[in-house]
Amino acid sequence: MKFNERVFSGMQPTGSLHLGNYLGAILQWIELQKTHECIYCVVDLHAITVWQDPAELSRAIRQVTATYISAGLDPMRSIVFNQSQVSAHAELGWIFNCVARLGWLNRMTQFKEKAGKDRENASVGLYAYPNLMAADILAYRATHVPVGEDQKQHLELARDIAQKFNNDFRESIVRVGREDGIFFPQPDPVITGPATRVMSLRDGTKKMSKSDPSDLSRINLTDDADTIARKIQKAKTDPEPLPSEPAGLKARPEADNLVGIYAALAGSSVPDVLAEYGGAQFSTFKKALAERAVERLSPIADETRRMMQQPDEIDRILADGAARARAIADPIMAEVKDVIGLIRS
Numbered sequence: 001m002k003f004n005e006r007v008f009s010g011m012q013p014t015g016s017l018h019l020g021n022y023l024g025a026i027l028q029w030i031e032l033q034k035t036h037e038c039i040y041c042v043v044d045l046h047a048i049t050v051w052q053d054p055a056e057l058s059r060a061i062r063q064v065t066a067t068y069i070s071a072g073l074d075p076m077r078s079i080v081f082n083q084s085q086v087s088a089h090a091e092l093g094w095i096f097n098c099v100a101r102l103g104w105l106n107r108m109t110q111f112k113e114k115a116g117k118d119r120e121n122a123s124v125g126l127y128a129y130p131n132l133m134a135a136d137i138l139a140y141r142a143t144h145v146p147v148g149e150d151q152k153q154h155l156e157l158a159r160d161i162a163q164k165f166n167n168d169f170r171e172s173i174v175r176v177g178r179e180d181g182i183f184f185p186q187p188d189p190v191i192t193g194p195a196t197r198v199m200s201l202r203d204g205t206k207k208m209s210k211s212d213p214s215d216l217s218r219i220n221l222t223d224d225a226d227t228i229a230r231k232i233q234k235a236k237t238d239p240e241p242l243p244s245e246p247a248g249l250k251a252r253p254e255a256d257n258l259v260g261i262y263a264a265l266a267g268s269s270v271p272d273v274l275a276e277y278g279g280a281q282f283s284t285f286k287k288a289l290a291e292r293a294v295e296r297l298s299p300i301a302d303e304t305r306r307m308m309q310q311p312d313e314i315d316r317i318l319a320d321g322a323a324r325a326r327a328i329a330d331p332i333m334a335e336v337k338d339v340i341g342l343i344r345s
């Protein structure tokens, strides 16, 4: 069966969204909503795989929602909601815990990074996180998932889960009326943002991340103009001037990262940026980069702050999105239960 194209993606309310989230994912989300049916989720059930302060979690769910909309997502056109309001995610997540194999999850590098040395003390949820992510996508039979580079492995796992479910239940899938025996599509990652892997401003070999203890490592989408400029000014660099060709960025991770960010923000390319700034000192380049970043990002921060003054309006948007999401996911979940042989009311 040919599945209709449908886009799903989400972000965790584990802190303020940052430049990596914006360039790696949100910009594609905005493009895709012009041409596709899109479902954009605040994945709060993923957030609680590590400890979250309850009051801060509620605030972060609203703030991520406000940032999505301030950055350009249209909640009338796209479905915008938080994951825990739609029970299909948790239900299908459990079913996928029973489909996925331990060996598959043992290979997930993000779990290894996030659990670190204290693996025995990590939550079971953190380990099973990729199964819930597969459920997020497949509860809507989504076919396209715009993400940053770091999510590629999880997407491959989602494809494996879809395939195994289709194989394990083939006869039953045919019995419920799907003659080709294919129940779930194999979702495709869309990793085409202007900067699919934005690195930390303090260490060009580490991904820019919400959970980095140093706030100087990232530009938050809620930072004001002065903070953005200060963080760029303090960004780690090396003593050499900028090269004139991309080959000169090799083995210079911090320079590579800053030039990539500039190109992405300016809608230009790395060779063009180097043609303009080759030979320049970082002090000059950082000033230009800060101007670009402030011009692009501070309107998002201003609008997010304005929206956060009206939490009831944000909650209304989330409730409306959740109702529209349930209208898609609930019939699919009913069919999943029929396929598995679970009795439903």
Ligand code: AQP
Residues within 6 Å of the ligand: 010, 011, 012, 013, 014, 020, 021, 023, 024, 025, 146, 147, 148, 149, 150, 151, 195, 196, 197, 198, 199, 207, 208, 209, 210, 211, 212
């Ligand atoms: N540095 C990055 N560069 C490009 N894309 C990125 N993404 C995240 N960081 C970068 C993309 O943003 C989307 C949402 O990510 P998430 O909120 O689900 O969590 P994450 O990937 O784990 O991001 P963080 O910032 O590192 O969060 P914490 O620290 O809480 O784990 C995804 O599409 C991701 O690829």
